[in-house]
Amino acid sequence: MERTFAIIKPNAFADGNSGKILGRIYEEGFKVVGLKKLYMSIVEAEGFYHVHQEKPFFGELTDFMASGPCIVMVLEAEGAIKKWRDLMGATNPADAAPGTLRKEFGQSLGENATHGSDAPDTAAFEIGYFFSGLELL
Ligand code: UDP
Ligand code: MG
DSSP, rough: OOEEEEOOOOOHHHHTOOOHHHHHHHHHHEEEEEEEEEEHHHHHHHHHTGGGGSSSTTHHHHHHHTSSSEEEEEEEETTHHHHHHHHOOOSSSSGTTTTHHHHHHHHSSSSSSSSOOSHHHHHHHHHHHHGGGGOOO
16 A cells, blocks of 8 residues: 545635545545645745745745645555546646546646645655654554
């Protein structure tokens, strides 16, 4: 079993799509190991996305992630990292396949409804950034 880190981003939370997204998560067979709502500060968003700090979209991205509440989750499944990225679809909702979460709930390249870790090392960092071991029992 593998674990990945996922976010229902502020646009999807504000639009009232958290329930639908969670429904898809359960339908696809993920186990929800950790889940909480939080409202990130800019500093917290900058730390989370530190790998993107040199990118031109870093300011826009961190402003967006701190613009409202979101839901952070730890999801478990066989091949969870790829399985969750496949369910999310392409980064840009305009390029995402029909039936993917970003196609259905994303508004734009920035406000693309969900986040998912891209590799085992980033999943480990991202899970530890938001969850303690006791929250994942
Ligand atoms: N993003 C953006 N502009 C870009 C590329 C990315 O606003 O040109 C945002 C988008 O919300 C994306 C996040 O930055 O989800 C992280 O980018 P990454 O390339 O890691 O995409 P992801 O792994 O989320 O598909
Ligand atoms: Mg990424």
